[in-house]
Structure formats: structure tokens, C-alpha cells
Amino acid sequence: MIGIIDYGMGNLFSVSKALERLDVPYVLTDDPEQLAQCEGLILPGVGAFPDAMKSLEETGMKEFILSKVGNGKPLLGICLGMQLLFDESEEGGFTEGLGLLPGSIVRFTGKDADGNRFKVPHMGWNHLDQHQPKSPLLDSIEDGYVYFVHSYYAQAKQQEDIIASARYETEVPAVVGRANVFGAQFHPEKSGKTGMTILRNFCNLVQERGDES
Amino acid sequence: MLTKRIIPCLDVKDGRVVKGIQFVQIRDAGDPVELATVYDEQGADELVFLDISASHEGRKTMIEVVREVAGTLAIPFTVGGGIGSLEDMRAILRAGADKVSLNSAAVRKPELITEGSNFFGAQCIVVAIDARFDESIGSWRVYTHGGRNATEWEVCDWAKHVVERGAGEILLTSMDQDGEKTGFDLGLLKAVQQVVDVPVIASGGAGNAEHFVDVFNEVDADAALAASIFHYKETSVQKVKEELRENGVHVR
Secondary structure, three states: OEEEEOOOOOOHHHHHHHHHHOOOOEEEEOOHHHHHOOOEEEEOOOOOHHHHHHHHHHOOHHHHHHHHHHOOOOEEEEOHHHHOOEEEEOOOOOEEOOOOEEEEEEEOOOEOOOOOEOOOOEEEEEEOEEOOOOOHHHOOOOOOEEEEEEOEEEEEOOHHHEEEEEEOOOEEEEEEEEOOEEEEOOOHHHOHHHHHHHHHHHHHHHHHHHHHO | OEOOEEEEEEEEEOOEEOOOOOOOOOOOOOOHHHHHHHHHHHOOOOEEEEEOOOOHHHHHHHHHHHHHHHHHOOOOEEEEOOOOOHHHHHHHHHOOOOEEEEOHHHHHOOHHHHHHHHHHOHHHEEEEEEEEEEOOOOEEEEEEOOOOEEEEEEHHHHHHHHHHHOOOEEEEEEOOOOOOOOOOOHHHHHHHHHHOOOOEEEEOOOOOHHHHHHHHHHHOOOEEEEOHHHHOOOOOHHHHHHHHHHOOOOOO
């Protein structure tokens, strides 16, 4: 069972529908007890980083996530949900994140090092450059494009946390993770077959780890 | 790098796709979900549904359509047509659409763009602009209500204004070229493309695959939308993408 964390932010519908299409059982809830029963968690999110953190703190969800993930429960953050995994964001001033992955969330500048113009948000289909093709999340992904919509991106401190990236004004971490914590900056639920495969891979990983423990 | 997006547009009236679509043998040529699935399989990067229902019931039905499309497709889609309030936007987005598109209401009530953008994020607020060249101003004038009403707005001024208001994307339709099948209005697109820094979707005038090559190579549009040439099987999303690839345009 996958638990989709409902903390009042974002597009929960499309993630839950995607799991239905994959025939993966899930609950969509803000109830920690129900979420605690799940073998894996998904943290979705569309919106502003400070609002999202505030909501996670006020609902007690921050503490819950940190304790469960600390105990090894697999977590997948999607879009804003991925950004929340990092230490901090400069969106709307400075906001502390969940601190599960080292690094900061910063805004696209709108140009690259050579001064070429780039539109913000980074919106559309971009190629996934795989840095760790053996990652369980990239299983059976050969060559794929995924759908991004975001104005901020992660500057990961550890290169080894970047499983795949996309090229825009700079290298944009697209799939990140270490141990049981994963994130996708794009929307796997809106990224056609490639996206659905990545979601499926996460669900498989949840199941395998659940079987081991 | 981002790929150029190809976006088929479907007109929906009272929950059914209208403007006869002939491209494949499917069970029911008016079913939005079936048609959307066909386009998805052809490689469409995104879809636009334009609700042309005139009645309240028709609009309610649209919500059902949105829900069903969102439950079936794994690509993003936009819903436009008759959206006039924050409530309308919320209903469409909650039903699973990724973006809403505002047209006449944006002109009538520009604060709606700002409110929508603040509430739901700029990325899901598309402003659709219908423009026609006007000798008297030596530029393109913005029209509303499906092209029936002229406004006071010059297209570049209006485009800049909607971006300042919080629009995340512009869907720019040339009324001069619409239905002509002689190609996109490159002059109009170039003019607007130069003054805004949000993505611009070119619309109106596509007659064949080469027209898409032109709009990407000459104007650097971010996406291109078409309806009838896809519906009437004159070309397919697949063929357009092959042509683009052969001409060095980066597509998915």
C-alpha cells in the first residue's frame, strides 16, 4: 500500500489516478495512523515552498515524515514535494526544508553562463540524462522525456544524489535520491510511459523492501 | 533542452467533441476521452479542450469530461472556454486539468489572471489571445468572444500586461490565418515572442507539417497548436514530429 500524503497542497488527483492506472493500492490521507500502515509514501505538491513547509509543520506531518523515513520507509517527493526534501529554499525569502537531502532550492535566473535567454518556468518535455542508470527508479528506462513545470530547482550538494538530470539554463536535477529517499522534479504522472514506468519502479521498490523487512 | 510541443485542440460541446473528427476507426468519434487517447498514442505532448457549451448543464458535463480525461491520460492538458471566475478555475483544476485558459474574461476582468496565478500558480494560468491585424493601428488588435468583439488592446501591450498580471503561458491565435491552412502568422508570433518571457503557443493557420517547421525555426515558438489538420487526418502528430526531426527541431 502506498500512502499519498495530503497536506493541503497541490495536485493529489493526478498522482492518485496514476496509481490507479498502475493498479497499485493506495490511500490519500492526512491521517498519520493510516499513513504509518503504508509501506511507502508519496509527497506530492504544487505551489509555494514556504506555504508547503508551514502546512507540513502545522499538521505534524514534518515530524511524522522525518521519523518514518528515518526508520527506512521509502519516500518519493514529486515536484515541490521533491524540493521539500532538501535543506532549504530561497523561495519567498529563506525557508528551511525537511533536510533529508543536502542542498538548496534556488530560482532559475532566466539565462545561462553565456547570457542566452531561458524562459521561466522551465515548462515542457525535457530529456532525462541518466547518471545512475542502475538506480531502481530508472529500471527499464532507456531513453526518455519527462514533463517539467517549475521555476525553482535543486542545487544538490552531493553529486551522487543526482540520479538523472535535464539540461536547461543549467543542469537541473530531475531524479534525486539516496537510500530510501527519492524525488522527481518533473511530474511522472504526466510524463507518458516514461513517467509511469518511474512511478511503477518506485512502487516495486516499496514492495520489495516491504517484503525484505 | 526542452522539446517543442505539439498540441492538438478539441472543441467540446455538452460533453462531446464537435467539428467531426475523422482520423481513425474508433467506436465513437465524439467521445473526448477516446479521441484524447488516440492523440496521446500519436505522441501529442499536451492537449487543449475548448468548452464551447453555451448552457450551464454543458459546463457541468465538462467537469465530468475533465475528470475522465485526467483519469485516463498521462500527459498534461488545458481546459478553456467560458472560464469566468476563480470558482470556475478551481472546479476545472480540481477535476484534474493541469492548466486553465482564460480569454474574454481576462480582458473583462484582468485581476482574474492575478487571482488565479496567486491561488493556483502561474504555471496553470494560460491566457488565450485572439488577434487580427488592424491597419488603423499598424499592428494586431486583440478580440474577445470568439473574435466577435474588438478590444482597445494592441496585442504586444496586452501580452505584456497579462504576463505582469501573472499569466504563465500565452496561447496566441491569429484570426487572419485561422482556417486558412497557409501557415502560422509568423509576424504576429515574432512580435509577441519578443516582448514576453513566458512560453508562447502558436495557433491558427497550420495546413501541413512544414508549417510547424517554420513556426519553430523562424519564430522559436515554444509550442504549436492545431485542430482541423489533425482531426481531418491531413497529417498526424507523428508525421509532424518526423518532419520536425528531419529539419533539426528538437521534439519528443
